[in-house]
Amino acid sequence: MRLSLSVRVAEAPGSKEKTLMPLDELAKLAKRIGYHALCMRASQAGVHTDLQTITAMRQTLDDLGLAVSMVTGDFAIPMNNEDGPLALRNIKPYLDLTEQFGASLIRIAMKKEEDIPWAQRAADQARERNIRLAHQSHTQSPFETVDGSLEVLKQVNRENFGIIYEPQNLDLCGQDYGPKTIKLFEPYLFNVYLQNHILRPDGRSVINTWVRGDVRFDPIRLQDKGGIDFDPVFEGLKAVGYDGYVTVHQAFSDIMKPEEAAQQSYEYLTTIAHFED
Numbered sequence: 001m002r003l004s005l006s007v008r009v010a011e012a013p014g015s016k017e018k019t020l021m022p023l024d025e026l027a028k029l030a031k032r033i034g035y036h037a038l039c040m041r042a043s044q045a046g047v048h049t050d051l052q053t054i055t056a057m058r059q060t061l062d063d064l065g066l067a068v069s070m071v072t073g074d075f076a077i078p079m080n081n082e083d084g085p086l087a088l089r090n091i092k093p094y095l096d097l098t099e100q101f102g103a104s105l106i107r108i109a110m111k112k113e114e115d116i117p118w119a120q121r122a123a124d125q126a127r128e129r130n131i132r133l134a135h136q137s138h139t140q141s142p143f144e145t146v147d148g149s150l151e152v153l154k155q156v157n158r159e160n161f162g163i164i165y166e167p168q169n170l171d172l173c174g175q176d177y178g179p180k181t182i183k184l185f186e187p188y189l190f191n192v193y194l195q196n197h198i199l200r201p202d203g204r205s206v207i208n209t210w211v212r213g214d215v216r217f218d219p220i221r222l223q224d225k226g227g228i229d230f231d232p233v234f235e236g237l238k239a240v241g242y243d244g245y246v247t248v249h250q251a252f253s254d255i256m257k258p259e260e261a262a263q264q265s266y267e268y269l270t271t272i273a274h275f276e277d
Contacts, residue, residue, distance in 0.1 A: 001237070003266065003275050004069035004247040005030045006039040006193075008078075010258040011251060016078045019043045021258055024060050029259060033266045036276065037067040039247045040101060047073045047093040054100050061101075068103040069245040070134070070164075070191055077109045080140055084109030091122040095129055105132050105190060107164065110142055116155050123158035134190040136164040139209045144173045146181050153188045162190035166249070167228050168197055172207060172215050177228070182236030189242060193249035194269075196220050196227045219255060222248070223268035234273040246275070 010021035021029075023044045030038055038061065045054055061068065073094040076083035087094055087108055094106050106126070110119060123133050135143050135152070143149045149163060165185055167177035175181070182189070196219070197205075203216035220227050237246075246269070252261035269275070 001243055001273065001275050002036040002069075002245050003034070003269065004037040004039050004245040005033075005035045005262055005265075006247050006249045007041050007044045008039075008249060008251055009261050011041075011043050011253065013253040015043075016041070017043055017075055020253070023057050026258070027060055027064055027066055029262055031064045031066055033263055034270075035066070035262075035266065037069040037245060039069045039072075039245075039249070040103070041072045041078060042075050045097075045101075046075070047097055049097075051100070054097070058101055068101040069247060070105040070107055071098045071101060071103050072107040073097050077107060080109060080138060082111065085111050085115045085118065088115060088118040088122045091125050095126060095131055098131055099129065104130060105134060108133050108135055109138075110135055110152065111140075112142075116152065119156045119161060120158060123156065123161040127158070127160045132160040132162060132190055133158075134162045134164045136193060137166040137169045139169055139172055139207055144169075144175075144209060144211055146170070146175050146184060150184060162188035164191040164193050165189055166193035166195065167230075167233055168195040171197075171199070171228060172217065173209050173211050178232040179236030179239055182233070182240055182242075186240040186242075189240065189244070191244060192237065192242070192246045194222060194228075194230070194233075194246060194265075195250040196222045196224060198224075198227045219250070219252075221252075221255060221261075221268075222250065222265045230269075230272060237273075246273070 012018040170177040197217040203218045248265040
């Protein structure tokens, strides 16, 4: 497995559009700590970004020896709003962006049954360029539950269409996220996102789910106890032979600074799992 740092770690509090740190600074931080890649989001670069800027960013990453583990090409996808699935209807700019960063995986969003044929068409176009598409385990989507995720994956029925396994969102929806679930996801497992929280009736954060209504929680550091149990997560990943990226995906801005979040997350994860040097 290889460790990736999401540029989300440096996004401004409460924002998926503004960043606290330019890409070159964040990339140098990730390289110095020991990450293998950055997970690119539109807060740094997306389909709205001019080619000259993207080319300069790619050069910075290449010079540092950092890959791009995945591309999320617009703001609507991570915002998980009704515009999120629109990328599937015009996937070419996202494919172009992914190639420009030398990546091979795109995060997409789906909301309704009618998004399935669009996902199939987008996956077919992506396959022609050796690019894969993946949907995150996410609230307010068909990927809230394990069964729902498997149903959509089977309906799309494309080898280059898979899932970004993310235990925190599964936990919010009352789903098992351990080895049993990872085994079910094995044929479709394209990426792993990690975040942490503690579910509390009086938690300061609240998120709406389709299956459980509003759920309250407090975000915590990856290494903090009482939230997601990462030991069975990595046991499950090892059992299926997962050798892809594991991405520190959490928005830490309300807890600590990007530098601290990146460093502490790396130190914790490398003590509980084996990653490539």
